[in-house]
């Protein structure tokens with residue numbers, strides 16, 4: 547059963563690898579933002595899936611190098627979306643909504659290729675996928691790593707941990723075991739739901755205690771795994787930070803003490819501002835009730851306001867779209883909000899590159915266009931460092947692991 551599939555996958559890998567190995571590729575850009583600075587008229591040389599050099603034009607190219615002329619475009623590192631749900635897929639069958647569809651897990655994995663493709667088209671070459679059911683995210687991660695599915699490399703959490711429906715009181719011991727089970731089953735990260743709130747609900751009610759979060763974080767850290775804690779409300783964020791969460795997802799009304807604690811600990815905040823914009827825009831698709839819309843808008847404004855205060859305080863901010871269903875393809879629009887919150891375009895891009903790579907423990911190979919780094923790069927029409935909006939429609943070309951995975955240079 548597995549042998550033909552393995553053979554097919556191996557052949558696919560050989561075929562695609564042959565494009566990347568042996569012959570260096572030199573890509574010329576109008577400018578490259580390498581993750582820290584802008585290099586005008588830059589030439590990036592790639593070989594074996596890695597970046598060999600980044601230099602101003604004029605240096606001699608390696609013998610036999612294939613040249614790609616992107617002198618109309620800005621080059622950036624491949625972007626990282628720190629919060630997706632790649633396996634949330636809507637097949638648009640008549641009479642259905644995104645929420646509530648049921649299908650076999652294998653069918654979901656197959657269909658969710660479309661989400662993966664749309665994500666690549668935004669220039670995102672790596673995601674942290676924070677919650678999926680039936681191991682579907684493990685399957686996607688493994689297929690992408692095999693080269694058998696096209697998509698951003700995935701760091702995944704599997705099923706998130708949440709309070710049991712009929713909790714009889716705080717139970718740190720059960721939470722610790724849950725974290726250990728997650729890791730045993732294949733989770734790279736542990737995802738925790740410490741409050742309510744999702745889709746059309748902005749309920750900030752905290753559902754896990756500080757002790758329960760601490761038990762999860764300690765258990766995961768003891769095995770070298772990191773923890774992302776979801777909290778819509780301020781108290782949950784405060785407890786998550788003190789419990790040692792590596793990143794906190796969502797949140798409003800963060801108090802000054804918590805912001806200071808985040809700065810001190812280096813906690814990354816992933817505010818996911820744009821996902822509520824998406825829910826408002828997609829309300830008819832989802833069939834949300836009209837009365838759900840004003841609270842979504844209000845939450846967004848408070849979310850943005852807290853992000854402003856966090857930026858001023860010096861909290862490390864990460865870009866997470868919280869993309870689900872039809873939001874794939876809009877993954878980077880969060881960066882517009884980060885600029886509205888007071889970041890420069892370069893700082894906002896840092897939230898999707900250097901900060902994100904650091905959070906993932908991959909800062910030695912992702913998030914920069916630099917020698918020795920994985921050759922994940924994108925070419926953008928316009929200059930996102932002047933106007934971040936250029937990124938939302940201007941991604942023309944995407945390279946991942948030294949392979950061109952999106953090429954729209956010839957498109958109108």
Ligand SMILES: [Zn+2]
Pocket residue numbers: 629630631676677868
């Ligand atoms: Zn989420």
